[in-house]
Amino acid sequence: xxxxxxxxxxxxxxxxxxxxxxxxxxxxxxxxxxxxxxxxxxxxxxxxxxxxxxxxxxxxxxxxxxxxxxxxxxxxxxxxxxxxxxxxxxxxxxxxxxxxxxxxxxxxxxxxxxxxxxxxxxxxxxxxxxxxxxxxxxxxxxxxxxxxxxxxxxxxxxxxxxxxxxxxxxxxxxxxxxxxxxxxxxxxxxxxxxxxxxxxxxxxxxxxxxxxxxxxxxxxxxxxxxxxxxxxxxxxxxxxxxxxxxxxxxxxxxxxxxxxxxxxxxxxxxxxxxxxxxxxxxxxxxxxxxxxxxxxxxxxxxxxxxxxxxxxxxxxxxxxxxxxxxxxxxxxxxx
Amino acid sequence: xxxxxxxxxxxxxxxxxxxxxxxxxxxxxxxxxxxxxxxxxxxxxxxxxxxxxxxxxxxxxxxxxxxxxxxxxxxxxxxxxxxxxxxxxxxxxxxxxxxxxxxxxxxxxxxxxxxxxxxxxxxxxxxxxxxxxxxxxxxxxxxxxxxxxxxxxxxxxxxxxxxxxxxxxxxxxxxxxxxxxxxxxxxxxxxxxxxxxxxxxxxxxxxxxxxxxxxxxxxxxxxxxxxxxxxxxxxxxxxxxxxxxxxxxxxxxxxxxxxxxxxxxxxxxxxxxxxxxxxxxx
Numbered sequence: 001x002x003x004x005x006x007x008x009x010x011x012x013x014x015x016x017x018x019x020x021x022x023x024x025x026x027x028x029x030x031x032x033x034x035x036x037x038x039x040x041x042x043x044x045x046x047x048x049x050x051x052x053x054x055x056x057x058x059x060x061x062x063x064x065x066x067x068x069x070x071x072x073x074x075x076x077x078x079x080x081x082x083x084x085x086x087x088x089x090x091x092x093x094x095x096x097x098x099x100x101x102x103x104x105x106x107x108x109x110x111x112x113x114x115x116x117x118x119x120x121x122x123x124x125x126x127x128x129x130x131x132x133x134x135x136x137x138x139x140x141x142x143x144x145x146x147x148x149x150x151x152x153x154x155x156x157x158x159x160x161x162x163x164x165x166x167x168x169x170x171x172x173x174x175x176x177x178x179x180x181x182x183x184x185x186x187x188x189x190x191x192x193x194x195x196x197x198x199x200x201x202x203x204x205x206x207x208x209x210x211x212x213x214x215x216x217x218x219x220x221x222x223x224x225x226x227x228x229x230x231x232x233x234x235x236x237x238x239x240x241x242x243x244x245x246x247x248x249x250x251x252x253x254x255x256x257x258x259x260x261x262x263x264x265x266x267x268x269x270x271x272x273x274x275x276x277x278x279x280x281x282x283x284x285x286x287x288x289x290x291x292x293x294x295x296x297x298x299x300x301x302x303x304x305x306x307x308x309x310x311x312x313x314x315x316x317x318x319x320x321x322x323x324x325x326x327x328x329x330x331x332x333x334x335x
Numbered sequence: 336x337x338x339x340x341x342x343x344x345x346x347x348x349x350x351x352x353x354x355x356x357x358x359x360x361x362x363x364x365x366x367x368x369x370x371x372x373x374x375x376x377x378x379x380x381x382x383x384x385x386x387x388x389x390x391x392x393x394x395x396x397x398x399x400x401x402x403x404x405x406x407x408x409x410x411x412x413x414x415x416x417x418x419x420x421x422x423x424x425x426x427x428x429x430x431x432x433x434x435x436x437x438x439x440x441x442x443x444x445x446x447x448x449x450x451x452x453x454x455x456x457x458x459x460x461x462x463x464x465x466x467x468x469x470x471x472x473x474x475x476x477x478x479x480x481x482x483x484x485x486x487x488x489x490x491x492x493x494x495x496x497x498x499x500x501x502x503x504x505x506x507x508x509x510x511x512x513x514x515x516x517x518x519x520x521x522x523x524x525x526x527x528x529x530x531x532x533x534x535x536x537x538x539x540x541x542x543x544x545x546x547x548x549x550x551x552x553x554x555x556x557x558x559x560x561x562x563x564x565x566x567x568x569x570x571x572x573x574x575x576x577x578x579x580x581x582x583x584x585x586x587x588x589x590x591x592x593x594x595x596x597x598x599x600x601x602x603x604x605x606x607x608x609x610x611x612x613x614x615x616x617x
Contacts, residue, residue, distance in 0.1 A: 049519055050519075051515050051518070051519070070518070071515070071518040071519045072518055072519075072521050072522065072523060074519075075521075076519055077519065077520075078515070078516065078519040080512045080515075080516060082510070082512060084510065084512040084513045084515065084516040085513075086513065086516075086517075086531055087513075087535070088534045088535060088614050097517070097520055097522075097530075098520035098521055101520060101521045101522050101526060102521060142516075145516075145520070146519075146520075148520075149520055149521060
C-alpha cells in the first residue's frame with residue numbers, strides 16, 4: 001500500500017473536518033476522493049501533502065512515517081484548483097522550478113523539462129508567461145511542474161474545478177491516458193461523481209469528515225454501502241421503502257402483471273431519454289427514465305395505467321428516515 | 336461568417352494596434368488634451384523654467400556653481416544620505432509590511448495608523464519633535480544636533496511610510512497557494528521568499544524606493560532645526576537653494592535644483608531597470 005492514513009482527525013475551531021479517518025491508497029493507481037463540498041476531502045489531501053497537519057492519527061507514504069514531515073520533505077506533487085502558477089516565470093521556468101531547487105545540472109534540467117512539456121503538449125508555449133495561457137493549458141503546466149520532481153505520489157485538488165465543461169471533459173480523458181503512461185500513484189479530489197466514476201480506479205466517498213465507502217466505480221454504483229452513497233453517485237427515486245435508480249425501473253401496460261400499479265402523471269422528454277412521473281395507487285410519486293424507443297413501444301401517455309417494478313439484480317437501498325432526505329430534482333417526493 | 340474567418344488573426348492585429356496606440360475618439364481626445372494641459376501647467380512648464388533659469392549663466396556659470404566646494408558638498412551629502420536611507424527603507428519597509436500583513440498581534444490596528452504619522456505630520460513639526468528628542472536637551476541623553484546623523488535620521492523619519500504602503504497591498508494580494516506549491520516542490524521558506532515572493536514584490540518596492548528617494552532629496556522642514564545647517568558639514572541641498580535665493584542668487588539656486596532633478600530622474604530610471612531584471616530572473 002502506498003499511502004496509509006490511520007485514524008486521522010482534524011478540527012478547525014469547532015468544525016470537525018475529519019473524524020477518525022482511515023484509508024489505504026494503493027500504489028500506482030488513480031484514486032478519487034469524492035464527496036460534497038465541505039465534507040473533508042480536500043483537508044485529507046492537504047494532510048497527505050503536509051500542507052495541513054493532522055490533530056490526531058498517522059500518515060505513511062511508501063512505508064515512511066510522514067506525519068511530522070514538512071511538505072518539502074514528502075516528495076509529493078501537488079496540483080491546485082487555481083493552478084498556483086509562478087506568474088513571473090515562463091512555462092519552462094515554472095516546470096524547471098523543482099529541479100533548480102534540487103540543483104540538478106543545467107543540461108539534465110533542460111532535457112527533463114522538454115520531455116515533460118512534450119508530455120503535457122505545451123512544447124510551443126515554453127517561453128510564454130502563465131498569463132498568456134488558457135486555464136486548461138495552465139493546469140497542464142502545473143501538472144508538468146508537479147511531475148518534474150518525480151514525486152512518490154501526485155495529489156490533485158479539484159484539478160478541473162475552475163475550467164469550463166468542455167475543457168474539463170477533455171482534461172479528464174487526458175489525465176486518465178497520462179496516468180496510464182506515467183503510473184505514478186495519484187489521488188485527486190472531486191465533488192463530481194461523473195468525473196470520479198469515469199477517471200478513477202478506486203473511489204473513496206467522504207462525507208461530513210467520515211469515509212462512507214471505498215471501492216471501484218462498479219462496486220460503488222452497483223453495491224452502494226448506504227443511502228448516502230446511493231444518492232450521491234447518481235439519480236434516485238423511491239419505490240415503496242426502496243431507494244432505486246430511475247433507469248432500473250421497468251414499466252408494463254399489462255394490468256394483470258407484477259409490480260406496483262400506478263397512473264402516469266407527467267411525461268418529459270430530455271434529449272434521448274424520456275422521464276415518466278407516476279403516481280402509484282398508494283399515493284407515492286415515482287420517476288422512471290426510459291429510452292425513446294422503449295417509451296414508444298409501450299405506447300403510454302398521461303393518465304395511462306401502468307405497472308412499475310425494479311429490474312432484477314438492480315441496486316437498491318432501504319430508506320432510513322424520510323425526514324433526513326435532502327431534496328434533489330430527480331427524487332420524487334413521497335406522499 | 337466573417338467573424339469566424341477573422342478570429343484567428345485577431346490577437347496579432349490587436350497586439351499591434353495596442354502598441355501603436357488606438358485611434359482616439361472625440362471624448363478620449365478631449366480627455367488626453369485636458370490631461371496634457373494640466374500636466375504641462377503643473378509640471379512641464381515649471382521644470383522647463385527652472386532649467387532655463389539654470390542655463391542663464393551659460394554652461395560655464397552652471398558648472399562653476401555646482402562645483403563650488405560648499406554647493407558640491409551639500410549635493411553629495413543630500414544624495415548620499417538619500418541613497419543610504421532608501422536602502423535601509425527597502426529592507427525595513429518590506430519587513431514592516433510583512434509583519435503588518437502576515438502576523439496577528441495586539442496593537443496591529445494602532446500600528447497601521449501610526450505608520451502614516453511621519454507622512455501626515457507637517458515636516459516642521461517633525462523637525463521640532465526630533466529636536467526635542469535628540470537635540471541638546473534630549474531626555475534620552477542622545478544629542479545628535481549639528482551632526483550628519485541628524486540628516487540621516489530626519490530622512491528616515493519622513494520616508495518611513497513609502498515602501499510599507501506600496502508593498503503592503505501587493506503582499507496582501509499574494510495567493511498563499513503559490514507558496515504552498517513552492518513548498519511541495521521542495522523550496523525552503525527562504526528560497527520561496529527569494530525566488531517567488533520577492534520578484535512579485537519588486538515593482539512595489541521599486542515604486543516605494545523611488546518615492547522615498549525623491550522625498551529625501553527635497554526634504555527641508557524636518558531637518559532644518561536639528562542639523563544646524565553647517566556649511567561643508569550638515570548643510571543639505573534644499574537649505575543651500577534657500578540661502579542662494581535669500582542672497583538674490585537665483586541662477587545658482589536653479590542650477591542646484593536642476594542637478595537634484597537630474598539625479599532623481601536617473602534614480603527612478605535605474606530602479607525601473609533593476610526591477611525589470613529581478614522580475615525576469617526570478
